[in-house]
Amino acid sequence: MAGRHRSKAVLPDAGYRRPPSVESTGLVVTLWSENGIAEGAFDFTPLPGTLVLRQQFAAAFDRKIGPAGGWRSWDTCYCGYQSVRLLLRGLAASEQPPTTMAQITPAVWISWRMSLPPTAGTRHHLVALRSLLAQAPELPSETLEVVDRRVDPAPASSEIAYTYQEFLRIRSAAATVFNSALVRIRDTVNICVAGGPASSGRRAATG
Numbered sequence: 001m002a003g004r005h006r007s008k009a010v011l012p013d014a015g016y017r018r019p020p021s022v023e024s025t026g027l028v029v030t031l032w033s034e035n036g037i038a039e040g041a042f043d044f045t046p047l048p049g050t051l052v053l054r055q056q057f058a059a060a061f062d063r064k065i066g067p068a069g070g071w072r073s074w075d076t077c078y079c080g081y082q083s084v085r086l087l088l089r090g091l092a093a094s095e096q097p098p099t100t101m102a103q104i105t106p107a108v109w110i111s112w113r114m115s116l117p118p119t120a121g122t123r124h125h126l127v128a129l130r131s132l133l134a135q136a137p138e139l140p141s142e143t144l145e146v147v148d149r150r151v152d153p154a155p156a157s158s159e160i161a162y163t164y165q166e167f168l169r170i171r172s173a174a175a176t177v178f179n180s181a182l183v184r185i186r187d188t189v190n191i192c193v194a195g196g197p198a199s200s201g202r203r204a205a206t207g
Helices: 051-064 074-092 106-114 120-133 141-147 164-193
Strands: 028-032 038-043
Touching: 028 051, 038 074, 051 074, 051 120, 074 106, 074 120, 106 141, 120 141
Parallel strands: none
Antiparallel strands: 028 038
């Protein structure tokens, strides 16, 4: 933005080589910053799915994050990780869970997508997965075409907002009801303090 002072990131030495971002298991991906600092790790070990399927998603995730990818901040990467988890859970719950990305057919993707509610959160997950799966060469090209389709915006809220005048009338009516109830409570308290009518013998539940 013009007129603002920006400090440049401190870059590592010329001979610096970034450590591997994927552990030997192929399931733990580290997010490295531009100055060579590990921002955190994303573990695909506890996610559902076969070992190969999780490794393939982890590899695609690794290509998407960090200085060389489009997802550089921790928050963006974390949201993408949550989108992957949502997809893997849905695939694991299907009648015939895919064991590799090659088995995620257009029908499998469409079936999972149709199971999601039409919300803004769903749209966010679909957009993130569309970006991530573009980094997965194991995914069938016909499936990628379906994934890459335009994601419709979430439907507008059906809730009706009150106008300011309507709000004032509602508040006035609520105040009238409250004041009437307060008067009755005070009258009852006064009767009880004065001795009131004889007890009817019923048990009182307190607390």
